[in-house]
Amino acid sequence: MSVTDTPPAPPPTAASVPADAVRLGHWLTLPAQILILFIAVFPILMQLYISLTDWSPLSGRPWPRAWELWNGFANYADLMSDRRLWSAVGRTALVMIVCVPVQFFLGLGLAMLFVDDFRGKRLFYSILIMPMMVVPAVAGYMFFMLFQSGGPINDIFGTLIGRPVVIAWLSDPTLALVAVMIADIWQWTPLMFLILLAGLVGVPDDQMKAATLLGANAWQRFRTIALPRMKTIIIIALAIRVIENFKIFDTLYIMTSGGPGVATETISVYIYKVTTQDLIWGYVAAIALVILIVLSVVAVLAMRRMAR
Amino acid sequence: MSAIRLEHLVKRFGSFTALKEMDLTIGDGEFLALLGPSGCGKSTTMNMIAGMEAPSEGRILFGDRDMVGVPMGRRGVGFVFQNYAIFTHMTVRRNLDYGLRMTGRPAVEVRQRAEAMAALLNLTPLLERPAAGLSVNILQRIAIGRSAVMEPAIFLLDEPLSNVDAAFRAVMRTELKALQRQFGQTMVYVTHDQLEAMTMADRIAVMDHGVLQQVGTPLEVYNAPANTFVARFIGSPGMNLLPGRLAETDRGLAVDLGELGISPPLPDALAAAAHGAGRPEVTYGFRPEEVHLVETGPALRLPLILAERIGARTILHLGRAEDAVRAVFQGNPVLPEGVLAIAPDPASLRLFDAVTGAAIRGG
Amino acid sequence: MTRSPVFETFRYAAILLALAITLVPIIWMTSMAFKPVSEWQATGADLTWIPKRPTFENFRYLFGQSETTLIVALERTATKPILASLLSAGFGTLIAMGAGTAAAYGLSRFGSGGNLPLALIQLRLFPPMAVMIPVMMMWAFLSLMDTWWGLALIYGIVTLPFAFWLMKTFFDEMPREIEEAALVEGCTRLRVFLKITLPMMRAPLASATLFVFILNWSDYLIALLLTTRQWVTIPVYMSSLASSMTGQLYGAKAALGLIAAVPPVILGIMIQRHLVRGLTFGALKQ
Numbered sequence: 021m022s023v024t025d026t027p028p029a030p031p032p033t034a035a036s037v038p039a040d041a042v043r044l045g046h047w048l049t050l051p052a053q054i055l056i057l058f059i060a061v062f063p064i065l066m067q068l069y070i071s072l073t074d075w076s077p078l079s080g081r082p083w084p085r086a087w088e089l090w091n092g093f094a095n096y097a098d099l100m101s102d103r104r105l106w107s108a109v110g111r112t113a114l115v116m117i118v119c120v121p122v123q124f125f126l127g128l129g130l131a132m133l134f135v136d137d138f139r140g141k142r143l144f145y146s147i148l149i150m151p152m153m154v155v156p157a158v159a160g161y162m163f164f165m166l167f168q169s170g171g172p173i174n175d176i177f178g179t180l181i182g183r184p185v186v187i188a189w190l191s192d193p194t195l196a197l198v199a200v201m202i203a204d205i206w207q208w209t210p211l212m213f214l215i216l217l218a219g220l221v222g223v224p225d226d227q228m229k230a231a232t233l234l235g236a237n238a239w240q241r242f243r244t245i246a247l248p249r250m251k252t253i254i255i256i257a258l259a260i261r262v263i264e265n266f267k268i269f270d271t272l273y274i275m276t277s278g279g280p281g282v283a284t285e286t287i288s289v290y291i292y293k294v295t296t297q298d299l300i301w302g303y304v305a306a307i308a309l310v311i312l313i314v315l316s317v318v319a320v321l322a323m324r325r326m327a328r
Numbered sequence: 329m330s331a332i333r334l335e336h337l338v339k340r341f342g343s344f345t346a347l348k349e350m351d352l353t354i355g356d357g358e359f360l361a362l363l364g365p366s367g368c369g370k371s372t373t374m375n376m377i378a379g380m381e382a383p384s385e386g387r388i389l390f391g392d393r394d395m396v397g398v399p400m401g402r403r404g405v406g407f408v409f410q411n412y413a414i415f416t417h418m419t420v421r422r423n424l425d426y427g428l429r430m431t432g433r434p435a436v437e438v439r440q441r442a443e444a445m446a447a448l449l450n451l452t453p454l455l456e457r458p459a460a461g462l463s464v465n466i467l468q469r470i471a472i473g474r475s476a477v478m479e480p481a482i483f484l485l486d487e488p489l490s491n492v493d494a495a496f497r498a499v500m501r502t503e504l505k506a507l508q509r510q511f512g513q514t515m516v517y518v519t520h521d522q523l524e525a526m527t528m529a530d531r532i533a534v535m536d537h538g539v540l541q542q543v544g545t546p547l548e549v550y551n552a553p554a555n556t557f558v559a560r561f562i563g564s565p566g567m568n569l570l571p572g573r574l575a576e577t578d579r580g581l582a583v584d585l586g587e588l589g590i591s592p593p594l595p596d597a598l599a600a601a602a603h604g605a606g607r608p609e610v611t612y613g614f615r616p617e618e619v620h621l622v623e624t625g626p627a628l629r630l631p632l633i634l635a636e637r638i639g640a641r642t643i644l645h646l647g648r649a650e651d652a653v654r655a656v657f658q659g660n661p662v663l664p665e666g667v668l669a670i671a672p673d674p675a676s677l678r679l680f681d682a683v684t685g686a687a688i689r690g691g
Numbered sequence: 692m693t694r695s696p697v698f699e700t701f702r703y704a705a706i707l708l709a710l711a712i713t714l715v716p717i718i719w720m721t722s723m724a725f726k727p728v729s730e731w732q733a734t735g736a737d738l739t740w741i742p743k744r745p746t747f748e749n750f751r752y753l754f755g756q757s758e759t760t761l762i763v764a765l766e767r768t769a770t771k772p773i774l775a776s777l778l779s780a781g782f783g784t785l786i787a788m789g790a791g792t793a794a795a796y797g798l799s800r801f802g803s804g805g806n807l808p809l810a811l812i813q814l815r816l817f818p819p820m821a822v823m824i825p826v827m828m829m830w831a832f833l834s835l836m837d838t839w840w841g842l843a844l845i846y847g848i849v850t851l852p853f854a855f856w857l858m859k860t861f862f863d864e865m866p867r868e869i870e871e872a873a874l875v876e877g878c879t880r881l882r883v884f885l886k887i888t889l890p891m892m893r894a895p896l897a898s899a900t901l902f903v904f905i906l907n908w909s910d911y912l913i914a915l916l917l918t919t920r921q922w923v924t925i926p927v928y929m930s931s932l933a934s935s936m937t938g939q940l941y942g943a944k945a946a947l948g949l950i951a952a953v954p955p956v957i958l959g960i961m962i963q964r965h966l967v968r969g970l971t972f973g974a975l976k977q
Contacts, residue, residue, distance in 0.1 A: 037801050044880045045803025052794035052851060055786075056810050059848045063825030070824070083828055130709060133702045144706050146960050148713055153959035157911035157926030158948040162716040165723060165941065170734025172719050184735060206716065211970060218967045226413035229380060232400050233407045234427030234478060244430070248417045256971050267818040270911040274930065288820040288912070295916070301824050308821040315821075319813045 064312065071095055071305035078299055086302070095306035104282060105307065108290040111197070115286065116265040119204045123261060124254075126205070127212025132242075134213075135220050152210040160274030163203040164190070167275070190276055193283035200272045200284050207271065208264070212257055219253035220246060259322070287311070330391040330481040331356045332377060332514060337386035339372050339538075346372045348538045350386070359508055359515045361529035363522060365561070369538040370518045374484050377516065379403050390481060406475030406513075408485040412467045414474075416460035420451055423459050423470050427478040445477045448510070464492055465500055472504075476511055483508075483515040489524060501527055522562055526550070534558050552678075556685040559613050559678065565643065568653045570628075571682060572612045574602055577626075583612045583679075585628060588647070592626040595674045601688050602679055609682035616643070616656040618676030627669035628653065635663065646670070720952075723945035724749055731941040749946035769947055771921075772928035776951070778839040779914070779924060780907035783846025787903050790847070791854025792896070796884055799862035800870075811852035815972075819849065823916050830917055839922045842914060846907040854903050856972040857965075861895040862888075898965040905955040925951045 037045070066083075072093070075086035099105055134145060151159065166173045167189035178185040189199045223246045231241045247254075269288040272278070278285035278293065285293070295304050332354040339347040347369040354360045362370040375381040377388060379400030388395045395403055415423050422429075425442035433441075446452045449469045454462070459470060468488060475483065488504070489497050505528045508515050519525055525532045526546040534541045534549060534557075542554035553559035559567035572591070575584035580593035581602060591612060594602060602610065630646035630653055637660055644655040646668060655670055679688040718740065723731070726742040726749070733739065751757045753769040797803040826845060827836070835841025869891070873883045889896070911926040918927060929947050932940040959966065 041801045041880055042803070044884075045797040045801030048793040048797030048801075048884075049804030049807065051790035052807060052811075052855065053804060055790055055848045055851055056807075056814065059814065059822065059826075059845075060810070062829065063822050066825040066828060067822070070828075129705070133705060138699070138702065144710060146963070147710055148706075149959070149963070149966070150717065150956055151713055153905060153956045154717070154952045155909045155911075155926060155948075155955060157909075157929065158720075158952045159716070161929065161944055161948050162720045165945070166716055166719060170732065170738070172715070172738065172740070175734075175738050176715075206712070210713075215967055215971060224413065226409045226411060227415060229400075230407065230409060230413040230474075231415075231426070231430070233378065233405060234430060234474065235401050236426070236430040237401070240430050244426075245415065253971075260970065263816055267820070269818075269820065270926070274911075274926075288818055291820045291823075292912070292916075295820075295824060304824050308824060311821045312817060315816050316813055319809070319816050323809055323812065 064309070067305045067309050067312075070302050071309050073302045074300075075302045076299050077301060089302070091302070095303045096310070098303060099307050099310065104285070105287075105290060107282065108285045108287050111284070112266060112268065112286040112288075115197075115201055115204065115268060116262060119201050119208070119265055120258060120261045122201075122205050123209045123212045124216075124258065126209045127214075127257075128216050130209075130213045131217035131220050134217050149210045149214055151207045152214070154207065156207065156270035157274055159203060159207050160271035163199065163206070163271070164275045167199045191280050193280055196276050196280060196284050200275055203271050203275060204265070204268065208261060212261065215253060215257040215260075216250070219250040219257075222253075223249050330514065331358075332482060332516070333387075333389040334373070334377075335387040335389070337373070337376065337388065338384045339369070339376060339381065340384045346538050347376075347383075350540050352533060352540060352543060354514060354516060355530075357512050357514055359505075359517065359528060359530045361517045361519055361525035361532045362535060363519055363525040363532050363561075364535035364541075365520055367537075368535040370520075370535050371486060372538075373535070374486060374516060374518050377482070378405050378407050378484055404478075404481045406472075406478060406480035406483045408468075408471045408475060408483070408488050410487045410490055412471040412488070414459050414467050414470055416458070418459055419455065420457050420459050420462070420470055421446070421455040423474050424451070424455075424477055426474060431478075441477055445473045449473045449507075465496065465503065468500060468504070469507075472507055476507075476513075481514065483511070483513045485515065485517045487519055488517075489519070489521070497524075504528065522564070526562075534561060536561070552687065552689070553613075554687055556611055556613070556680045559680070559687075563615060563617075565616050565654045565656070567613045567615055567678070568655075569680070570612045570653070572610055574608045574610060579626075582626065583610060585612060588628045588630060590626055591628065592671050592674070594677065594679075598677060598679060598688070605679075605681060605688050607681065607683065610688065611680040611682050611685070613678040613680060614672035615676050616654040618673040619655045619670045620673065621661070621664075622669050622671045625671075627671045629667050629669050631667050632663065644668070717952075720945045720948050723942055724949045726942050726945075728942065749942040752940075752943050753946055753950075767928075769925070769928060769950075772923055772925050773950065775839050775842075775918070775922040776908060776924040779842035779846060779922070780904055780910075782840065782843035783850065783907045784900060784904045786843060786847025787850040787854040787907075788858075788896070788900050791851050791903075792858045792889075792899075795855050795858035795862055796888065799859050800867075807855065811855055812972075814848075815852040819913055823913070827916060836917060837919050837921050842917055842922065842924070845913055845917065846910065849910075849913070850903045850906050852972070853906060853969060854899060857899040857902065857969050858892075858895070860968060861892060861899070865892065895965075898962045899969070901958045901962050902965065902969040905958055908951075908955055 070083065070086055072090060072095070073086040074089040074091045074094075075081070075083060079086075079089060081088060130148065134141065154162075165171060169186050169188045173189070174185045174187055177187075187195065189195045227245050227249075228241055231245050236244065267288055268286050269292065272284060272286060273289055273292070276284045278289040291304055291307060294300060294307075334350050334352045337347060337350040338345070350369075350373060362373060364370050372381065376383050379395065379398060383396060390403070415426065418426070421442060424445055425438045428438040428441060443452070443455070446455055449472070451466070451469060451473065454466065459467075462470070471488070472483075485504075489500050492500055501524060508528075517525070517529060529546060531543060531545055532549050533543045536557050542549055542558045544552070549558055549562050553562060553567065556569055560569060570585050570588065572583040572585045575582055575590060577590060577593060580596075581599040582593045583591040585591055593599070631648075632644060632646055633648075634645040636643040636645070640658065642657045642660055644657070644663075646653045646655060653670075680686060681688060722740055722742055725745040725747070727744050727746045728748070730737075730739065730742060730744070748757060752765065755765055755768040794804055794807055798805070798807060830836050830841050830845075833841075835844065865888070870883050870887060873887050874880065878886070910924070914924040914927045918924065923931070925947060929944055929951070932944045932947065962969075
């Protein structure tokens with residue numbers, strides 16, 4: 021395993037490639053280009069158009085005639101003062117701030133136990149990475165069952181403290197959010213574990229031994245040798261989880277549907293509800309477009325940093 | 329500084345025995361080379377001295393202290409890795425003072441000792457440079473300096489020159505030897521390259537198949553190999569070894585080498601020792617450098633297969649594969665056509681037991 | 692390096708705890724899948740981790756062959772949703788792998804499509820929810836709503852970044868000497884790609900395909916928005932296994948969950964070696 025800190029050969033430049041290769045290159049990349057165009061350009065233009073109107077599937081007009089419901093930037097003005105939206109943004113951030121570090125430290129801790137060989141390593145490894153491969157919707161249903169007030173989680177707690185426990189996890193606003201976070205941590209800690217283990221294994225063994233021989237203890241070795249060498253990997257792992265956590269929907273929606281009330285409503289859940297229940301698509305398009313713009317800026321900045 | 333004593337050291341990996349009953353004492357301030365082909369147990373031995381591996385049996389003593397069970401960070405051992413294991417994400421200074429910082433020395437001391445070491449190794453101008461991308465001889469100096477700054481009693485070096493260009497090795501050898509004189513520590517140097525061992529070490533421990541074959545000064549292992557393995561391994565090319573039988577001739581005891589003829593009679597001391605050995609089958613050995621061409625009299629007669637002329641030396645390949653003999657001559661001798669008659673210098677003759685391979689020593 | 696017994700004890704204790712936490716939800720669902728109706732909602736002292744009377748009734752029920760009269764018969768069996776999931780994920784994977792592999796080769800060898808890396812990273816970054824309104828409008832316009840091929844198309848686009856990046860790192864690592872030799876022999880570049888490169892890349896291609904399939908198979912949100920009745924996929928169908936009349940059909944849902952969960956877990960363990968590379972967009976190789 022290695023981090024690609026030295027890119028292979030730089031991609032050939034147009035000047036160095038013969039004409040037949042250039043032609044084939046264009047043909048080979050064409051399908052991907054069309055698909056991207058199809059998903060990026062048209063939808064974004066459509067989104068932009070709709071977002072400037074009050075159009076809804078129930079408005080009785082096909083969408084090309086949405087201009088009849090023109091309302092300028094009203095949707096954008098509305099979203100600035102949409103308290104339910106901003107609380108969904110805050111809640112998404114909260115889930116991220118809690119879940120990503122917990123997943124990171126649990127994953128790192130587990131990874132550190134798996135660096136050298138021991139009996140049962142391969143089997144344990146295979147079992148521990150299973151959750152991330154479970155279909156998220158199914159994982160949502162698993163936790164829906166587990167957190168029923170007469171369900172097994174309460175049963176386990178009851179056994180531990182010696183008297184019956186009846187906690188209504190999913191109908192208590194705070195506990196529902198906790199339950200959703202637990203499900204996310206269960207499912208995605210393995211991903212951190214997997215990536216960080218790959219990073220730890222990639223730290224040169226000789227350097228760790230050299231540090232040991234120079235008198236560094238385990239923590240010092242980790243801090244001064246392993247951690248700096250894993251920097252890129254850690255950034256990638258964190259970035260992946262932050263991105264995914266921002267999108268969080270499947271597990272959560274199956275467990276709570278965003279409820280009780282709006283207690284577990286995240287950005288994706290909120291948009292989903294406005295799209296399918298309130299049907300004010302012009303407004304949804306405005307929200308979605310703002311998200312796209314913010315994320316694009318983040319992506320470009322991140323790519324610039326990574327390139328350096 | 330301290331002496332190292334290995335007592336009945338054994339290392340097994342599962343059913344494989346990497347090291348069999350090793351007994352060796354390395355003197356205080358001595359430069360000892362552990363020499364042998366790969367898989368001979370030399371690295372295992374060194375890893376156990378460093379504490380990276382625990383011995384299956386036996387004791388390791390530094391001075392009078394038993395080190396088995398002492399973790400590798402607390403043995404006071406400096407270690408130079410084959411690839412130097414330089415912390416490439418740090419500057420040269422951070423490499424040099426790493427151990428001092430990790431063991432919590434005061435900042436002033438850290439700076440003074442690191443800078444003193446840098447001055448000693450001519451690294452001062454490079455102190456603030458990142459260690460990545462420096463040339464290999466500088467990396468070697470950093471690796472040594474990084475350990476030396478901790479003032480270890482013992483220095484272990486694991487094939488530090490094996491990744492270096494052949495052309496550069498001579499420079500590095502000289503530099504390494506000079507550094508060892510400077511520090512005066514006990515050094516154990518693992519290598520498979522006899523040239524490194526011969527030029528740098530005070531004594532050489534030759535190993536093969538997990539067994540210590542011989543310990544001695546470079547000249548001892550060259551001149552008086554303890555067995556056929558050492559005889560063949562040391563020297564370039566190694567000693568010629570021919571199967572033969574002791575035979576009485578009218579001029580004294582000699583060795584019957586079958587098709588190659590009867591050897592010149594053995595020197596008295598060797599003849600006496602050979603008598604005492606009790607077995608007529610022997611291995612007849614002599615150094616390629618210590619032969620001469622003869623006109624008449626008892627000699628080994630072999631066809632010349634190839635003459636390699638390498639500047640100041642000429643290496644002759646004589647005889648077919650099973651009884652191949654090599655002879656080295658200075659300069660470019662004039663060679664007769666066809667079969668050559670050669671005789672080893674009597675002083676260079678060695679006999680080995682044909683079964684055990686052990687040297688039969690005379691006098 | 693030898694470790695102390697204290698460390699070994701701690702290691703096994705920590706790993707056993709992690710294994711327990713990992714397995715509890717899986718074991719519970721598996722157990723539920725084999726529980727008869729009477730045990731579905733048992734609580735307190737009656738709650739069991741191993742079914743008292745294990746049965747395949749839940750699976751039979753899903754496929755409309757149940758004799759149980761306790762719960763109402765299913766309006767639709769699970770057969771078609773399973774088919775929908777297979778078709779949409781399968782063809783979506785084909786689209787992603789086809790377009791992704793070709794583009795990856797074009798970029799890796801000829802430097803074509805220099806805009807693709809950033810565009811695909813952005814595509815990966817966007818929450819699907821943020822582009823779904825126009826996609827729904829387009830799909831309605833193109834009559835792709837509620838069809839498996841409509842789903843396959845969007846799956847192909849959504850997982851294109853993974854296919855592209857995975858294959859690009861594989862192509863970048865592949866030695867080019869053989870291709871160059873074939874070119875010298877007079878093969879056209881397209882022939883080299885199809886007849887030499889792709890066969891040589893069989894193993895990486897298979898891993899990437901399985902990886903992309905797992906991703907497509909795992910979708911819920913997109914199917915929830917783009918299918919309504921005819922071609923709902925397993926997760927969408929699963930949510931429908933509850934109504935005010937029947938309540939939660941715990942056992943049936945668990946049985947379906949098991950059917951949905953088993954293939955990706957097995958495939959995932961099969962391609963363990965490449966998981967890290969796939970998940971990190973090839974930035975990290977194992």
